Amino acid sequence: MTTAALKEKRRQGRWNALLLAPSGLWYLMLLILPLIVILVYSVGERAPTGGYQAGFTFDNYLNIGARWTAFKNTLLLAPTGTLICLLAGYPLAYFLAVKANPRTRLFLLILVVVPFWTSFLIRTYAWMFILGGRGLPHLLELIGIEGVRFINTPFAVLVGIVYAYLPLMVFPIFVSLEKLDKRLLEASDDLGASPFATFRQITLPLSAPGMITGCMLVFILLMGEYLIPQMLGGGKVFFIGNALVDLFLQSLNWPFGSACAMALVFIMMVTVGLYLKATRATGGRDVSLM
Template identity: 60%
Template sequence: MVRSGARRWRSRIATALLLLPAATWYALLLLVPLVILVVFSFGGRAPEGGYLPDFTFANYLELPTRATAFVNALWMALGGTVLCLLVGFPLAYYLATRAGSQRTLLLVLVVVPFWTSFLIRTYAWLTILGNNGIPSLLEDLGFGHIVLLNTPFAVLLGIVYNYLPLMVFPLYVSLERLDKRLLEASKDLGAGRWATFRQVTLPLSSAGVLSGVILVFIPIMGEYIIPALLGGGKVFFIGNALVDLFLQSRNWPFGSAAAIVLILVILTAVTIYLRVGSRGSGSREVSLL
């Protein structure tokens, strides 16, 4: 291919210009602030809130005072992820192998709630779990007064409800791609249902399991709305601590330290995902659409 130098340069400049707006957006609103966040986390606190230039580990040393928020988020994220997986896997399996002609419709019905307002979906449970909802029903049935709202149970329920679609979709994709002849082969070789599931289905759908786990775990770690509405200040996550530190008490250096720890937890999860993922074979790309 004969191409003059000037033309090549023109093409390069055109490419750079096309990329420039998006790159600027990423740099200014994501990358630079992340660097500032690190700087802030070692800084001192100005009297009226905000940041005072300094270099101290005080913010990190103060983190244990918010340990409950981290521990809550971590346990709930782990528990929520496992529950989503346990509940979502049979559904994904059903959709991929047994749903027949209604498969597309049923799949769409799983995805639709995910695209509807998160706030509204959480609000829905506020009424159901509130005193006029299930508790009053249970009281009428003679179970006594049971509080459901503002408990860890309510938060966990909200998490499973909101994130289940995000888990089912990648599971479905990997189970649907699974070669059904392998299942027949396993059966023909005398393996029982459970053995086939454990030795064929599960290993071959591990990519979907992994994608689903990471897709669900990360956003739950950063969750704010569910604990705020269904936990009622009794069950709070790092997200709630961060909103408090940045918007209410305006302790930005301490908030930055907490945010850095949240980012580190997420990075760890992603690293584990990539490590485990690269050990298997095949593509792990799962689209959200």
């Protein structure tokens, strides 16, 4: 490489570094440094009056089992909610991308987005009424079915999860399906393949990146969910997010709360690693919206 080419390469590198500096500083201040603070807190001790006291111990990590119920609920209901969103969202995304009339597709997409126009809190309150004693259980009583209880149960939490996060599953799958070359479907049909075989061998594999991305978007957000379990679970079905709020704001046990938070971060790192591996396995056709 000539001297002029080396100089040009260095100059381009300096310009790239300068352009990346603002976002890099933002990333450092809002993500890396807070994580370092939480990590330091997690090996500290609880002060006598609450909060953080300097120290070095791994007892907080050894005591994570004390919050096993919160971890169990999260690790059970978050994947379950993600799976339900996938099963409900894929047919809807398929209809919008493949079957819907192009002239009405935009209107249908707007209908999917409409719930986001309303406050998340208000929508959750609406489900509290629907699933509460004066909602669906009352209607069931009118037709002779008594003793049915929805609110403050895992079922209520799952309903709130699917309602709130279904659009986040639909859009990545829709983007993936919309990019699908329709000529492949026509060729499969011309060669005599059944609709199911065409879907299984062409549509489903090529839409896998959208499915993976949608699952990641929903699952990561659900792992930190607080409001839905708090309102629809009524304190009986709580996630790690609810446990962290209790540890930081009620018990004032910041070191133990930090250890639980770092455990959650570790789970997320493993999940993202699996996501990247799965994305590479699908040929790198990433349709991530993040």
